[in-house]
């Protein structure tokens with residue numbers, strides 16, 4: 029028996045910030061991405077909350093790929109304030125930092141938080157609807173995904189106005205992260221009809237809208253669609269799981285400090301080819317290819333898989349993404365140095381378990397080496 033449910037309430041659209049008016053006379057701890065400080069949109073949010081007699085405390089010392097030391101610092105501030113509501117506004121890093129704080133706070137404090145609300149500012153991680161938080165151990169350069177339902181947000185507010193300021197690079201890398209979530213969830217071991225529906229729709233939107241968002245960041249309609257695709261992909265992988273693109277991307281991010289979405293961009297075309305060895309995965313890739321490019325729906329299944337891998341690369345090229353670590357400026361000798369460690373740690377990553385194919389060490393190393 030499969031049980032299927034979505035826990036986070038999603039408020040979406042240009043007017044979705046109105047939802048904040050439901051918070052009245054609460055103490056609210058806000059974790060906010062530093063780029064927002066001083067912006068008009070942040071002022072709008074603060075004004076909405078103050079008008080309803082809420083008491084606010086803002087924490088904005090968020091760095092990309094949040095380290096565990098930052099979680100401890102933020103947790104200290106939050107514990108001092110003892111909020112009823114926690115509100116995270118920002119990219120995946122700000123949201124994951126907040127989730128880490130909630131996770132550890134619940135372990136040491138007996139006062140639970142009434143409500144956890146998330147407003148994403150990148151169309152990328154889908155973290156607003158997942159029970160996952162990725163925290164970095166800076167001493168050992170390892171990214172640790174924590175997975176626990178205590179971190180699942182109660183509400184997510186998807187407002188495209190929050191993404192308008194996203195620079196082209198952030199738009200490109202986070203958008204390619206969405207594609208990786210959707211394509212990995214589609215073939216993951218726990219995928220079912222429902223998670224497939226979410227993943228397939230997300231993939232369609234990405235191929236239609238991501239370049240438009242990249243080239244014209246002010247296109248509100250495209251921005252909303254990409255924001256929704258990110259959320260759909262998050263819902264899908266939260267239930268279906270991810271795969272070895274993420275297992276390797278977490279190592280590439282930890283050791284070589286490559287932005288998460290970019291690491292996935294480089295890895296995904298190779299992972300798709302390996303995973304097509306699984307008949308079910310192959311069937312799903314072929315089906316999505318036929319939907320995406322009906323005019324190119326000719327040739328063998330193997331050719332369609334080749335086409336899918338090629339389509340991912342050509343999307344990345346349109347987004348000016350470097351396709352290898354060397355193109356990103358990392359010396360081959362440095363990437364090579366980490367080969368054994370990358371293989372060892374990727375196999376321990378929680379996303380490895382749900383990949384449709386269990387690769388040998390040689391195959392895993394081969395994918396890593398192919399992006400040098």
Ligand SMILES: NC(=O)c1ccc[n+]([C@@H]2O[C@H](COP(=O)([O-])OP(=O)(O)OC[C@H]3O[C@@H](n4cnc5c(N)ncnc54)[C@H](O)[C@@H]3O)[C@@H](O)[C@H]2O)c1
Pocket residue numbers: 061062063091092093094118119120121122124149150152153154155158160161162171190191192193194195198201202205281288289
């Ligand atoms: N929790 C999950 O389910 C999950 C899934 C995938 C990735 N992740 C993690 O999320 C992190 C990546 O998150 P991300 O891709 O959202 O990037 P990010 O949060 O690291 O943000 C990247 C940069 O863009 C800035 N930024 C964000 N939104 C902006 C906007 N609207 N305008 C201007 N600048 C903006 C940030 O300040 C930051 O400097 C990684 O640590 C990754 O491992 C988590």
Ligand SMILES: [Fe+2]
Pocket residue numbers: 153205208209274288292
């Ligand atoms: Fe990701």
